Structures are given as C-alpha cells and as structure tokens.
Amino acid sequence: xxDCNRSTPDIEDNDRDHVASLARGLxxxxxxxxxxxxxxxxxxxxxxxxxxxxxxxxxxTLVREGYAEKTGRLFSLRPKVLQLGYSALSSVGILxxxxxxxxxxxxxxxxxxxxxxxxxxxxTYLARSTPDRVMAxxxxxxxxxxxxxxxxxxxxxxxxxxxxxAQYLDRLTIEKHTPTTVTxxxxxxxxxxxxxxxxxxxxxxxxxVGVRSLSVPLxxxxxxxxxxxxxxxxxxxxxxxxxxxxxxxxxxDAAQRINRxxxxx
Numbered sequence: 001x002x003d004c005n006r007s008t009p010d011i012e013d014n015d016r017d018h019v020a021s022l023a024r025g026l027x028x029x030x031x032x033x034x035x036x037x038x039x040x041x042x043x044x045x046x047x048x049x050x051x052x053x054x055x056x057x058x059x060x061t062l063v064r065e066g067y068a069e070k071t072g073r074l075f076s077l078r079p080k081v082l083q084l085g086y087s088a089l090s091s092v093g094i095l096x097x098x099x100x101x102x103x104x105x106x107x108x109x110x111x112x113x114x115x116x117x118x119x120x121x122x123x124t125y126l127a128r129s130t131p132d133r134v135m136a137x138x139x140x141x142x143x144x145x146x147x148x149x150x151x152x153x154x155x156x157x158x159x160x161x162x163x164x165x166a167q168y169l170d171r172l173t174i175e176k177h178t179p180t181t182v183t184x185x186x187x188x189x190x191x192x193x194x195x196x197x198x199x200x201x202x203x204x205x206x207x208x209v210g211v212r213s214l215s216v217p218l219x220x221x222x223x224x225x226x227x228x229x230x231x232x233x234x235x236x237x238x239x240x241x242x243x244x245x246x247x248x249x250x251x252x253d254a255a256q257r258i259n260r261x262x263x264x265x
Contacts, residue, residue: 028058037120038074079142097261101254102129114230118156151201151215152228158195159225181206214243216255229255
C-alpha cells in the first residue's frame with residue numbers, strides 16, 4: 001500500500017480529527033508515479049490496498065474536481081494536482097530561491113528561463129521568467145511536454161536510476177515532431193548517457209522548428225536531481241555552438257548557486 005512517505009506521528013488512526021477519506025484520497029494521488037503515470041481502476045485499488053468501489057469513488061471525485069482525468073479505462077493525474085506541490089514548494093522556500101536566480105538569468109541572457117520537473121513520462125513547468133522581448137518562448141506554468149523531446153526531460157531522465165530509465169525507454173512511443181526529432185530509443189539512451197557525463201543537455205529544434213533549448217540539473221542536499229533549469233532560445237539568435245560556449249557556463253553557475261542554497265536550507 002502506498003503512503004507517499006507520509007508521516008503522521010502525532011495522529012492516531014482513531015483520532016477524531018483524522019479524516020479517513022482525505023487520507024485515502026492522498027493515497028490515490030500518490031499511487032501515480034513516474035513508473036505508473038496511467039493506471040486502471042484495478043491497478044489503483046491494488047496499489048493502495050483499497051476495494052475497487054472505494055478506489056472508484058475517490059478517482060471519480062478527483063476527475064470531477066479536475067485533479068485527474070479518465071481516458072478509456074486509464075486514469076491519470078492532471079496539471080491541477082501541481083497546485084498542491086507548488087504550495088508545498090513555496091511553503092519551504094524552494095521557489096523563493098529559484099525564482100530570483102531565474103529572473104537574473106532572464107535579464108542577463110535576454111532569453112526565456114524555466115524550471116521543470118518530471119511528472120510521469122512528461123516534464124511539467126513550475127516556474128518561468130521571460131525578458132521584455134517581442135520573440136519570447138511561450139511556455140506557461142503547468143504546461144507539460146514529452147520528456148524525450150526537450151532538454152529539461154533529458155536532464156531529468158539522466159538523473160533517474162538505470163532501472164527507471166530502462167523502463168521508460170521500453171514503454172516509450174516517440175512522435176516525430178520535426179525533421180530532427182530523435183526517434184530511436186537506443187539513440188536517445190546514448191544522448192541521455194552523454195548528458196550524465198556532460199552535466200547539461202542541448203536540444204536542437206526537435207520539438208518545435210525554430211526553438212533550441214539548454215537545460216542543467218538542480219540537485220537537493222543529497223545530490224539527487226529534483227528539477228531542471230532551462231533556457232529556451234529562438235534558433236535565429238543562438239547556434240548550438242553559441243549556446244555551448246556562451247550559455248552553458250552561465251546556467252551551470254546559476255544551478256550551482258541554487259544547489260548551494262538547497263544544501264544550506
């Protein structure tokens with residue numbers, strides 16, 4: 001039974017203030033993981049130890065409230081659930097650390113800067129900072145993109161264990177978004193291995209023609225990759241070589257500043 005690492009030492013199961021239905025609803029949300037982003041009713045019931053009837057009521061409540069969606073027999077979480085995580089991140093001050101650095105980066109580089117996390121097989125953008133330019137990349141907070149086709153996704157996948165990465169690649173179906181989209185899982189694995197070695201990812205017009213992106217990892221106090229710091233640039237302003245020589249050092253320096261703050265906190 002999943003508990004999403006919940007710890008409630010001061011609350012007993014029979015505490016009159018304990019709302020069992022809320023606790024079970026949280027268990028359902030936590031049952032969806034990077035390895036199981038989409039599940040049937042039976043799978044959710046098995047993962048949580050609930051009856052199918054209870055799991056069904058909770059799932060349909062999440063669907064009605066906009067936190068989940070149902071496609072055929074499969075349930076999955078929707079971006080609205082990120083509001084819960086966004087509140088949690090804000091409450092512990094993480095976004096207070098990241099956002100000023102992103103704002104500084106946007107002004108220094110004159111490019112759009114984002115922070116993203118891995119949610120299932122996609123990346124979800126949690127924060128952004130854009131300069132005052134006519135040509136700015138239009139990614140909004142809460143937007144989700146396929147992890148295989150963006151630099152944020154490749155940085156985050158590089159931070160996964162070998163087992164989790166292998167499982168991701170085994171179930172992956174790649175859509176060819178542009179003529180340069182990497183469509184071979186074997187080639188994608190090679191690229192991700194290079195990201196692990198180099199410490200950054202550059203993606204050249206693979207998701208959208210005319211857009212290049214660069215991402216570096218953000219790490220917690222235990223050196224685990226928890227997010228990606230990203231710069232998106234119209235290709236008319238930066239070649240891949242320019243990004244590597246001019247932007248990589250700047251983003252790596254910014255990531256180190258953020259990582260040091262995480263260690264001190």
